[in-house]
Amino acid sequence: MDGKHMQIGEVAARTELSLRTIRHYEETGLVVPSARSQGGFRLYTEADVARLMVIRRMKPLxxxxxxxxxxxxxxxxxxxxxxxxxxxxxxxxxxxxxxxxxxxxxxxxxxxxxxxxxxxxxxxxxxxxxxxxx
The missing domain is CATH 1.20.58 (Methane Monooxygenase Hydroxylase; Chain G, domain 1)
Known part of the structure; x- marks a missing residue:
């Protein structure tokens, strides 16, 4: 990986969201992984993480x-x-x-x-x- 993309596990750790929650937000179209690895793994950028943080902050409200x-x-x-x-x-x-x-x-x-x-x-x-x- 080139350092610009993160796999879903790292994104989950950084956002304190579960893998299941991130996948749910993907299914509902709130966030879309920026890329996929050759093996088909979701890859996210800092912008994707920022988007998930907005969602995470809106939820408790x-x-x-x-x-x-x-x-x-x-x-x-x-x-x-x-x-x-x-x-x-x-x-x-x-x-x-x-x-x-x-x-x-x-x-x-x-x-x-x-x-x-x-x-x-x-x-x-x-x-x-x-x-x-x-």
């Missing part, structure tokens, strides 16, 4: 596969070397901004949920501490 696909398509178009008409560029930027706002809202909701869970755990600690007293 509850984004659907369709939403992941939509965001990736928008960012792919924005990152492409092709000239985009101003209207299309603005529409793509608006889509990315919408995802950013949704992500921020979901992160805030998760922080609230975590704070409530920590309060509950502290309540249980207090309960156990007070139960030990004679």
């Amino acid at each position: 509850g984004f659907t596969l369709d939403q992941m696909r939509d965001l990736l398509e928008a960012t792919d178009r924005l990152d492409s070397r092709a000239e985009l008409p101003v209207g299309e560029r603005e529409e793509l930027l608006d889509r990315v901004r919408d995802y950013r706002e949704t992500a921020r809202q979901r992160v805030a909701a998760l922080r609230t949920q975590l704070a409530r869970a920590e309060e509950f755990a502290a309540t249980l600690d207090e309960c156990l501490t007070s139960a030990r007293r004679p």
Whole structure:
């Protein structure tokens, strides 16, 4: 191998995703290996790893596969070397901004949920501490 491509096992280790999950994302069209080895093994690039990391980061925020696909398509178009008409560029930027706002809202909701869970755990600690007293 020329060092530019990685096999799926290395990608799994770097992204902390299972082989099965990476294959699932391939089957759904979210990520496509950049190449195949002579033996037919999937080969990935740094760009493929970056794409998988976007997917991995969206998952805990509850984004659907369709939403992941939509965001990736928008960012792919924005990152492409092709000239985009101003209207299309603005529409793509608006889509990315919408995802950013949704992500921020979901992160805030998760922080609230975590704070409530920590309060509950502290309540249980207090309960156990007070139960030990004679």
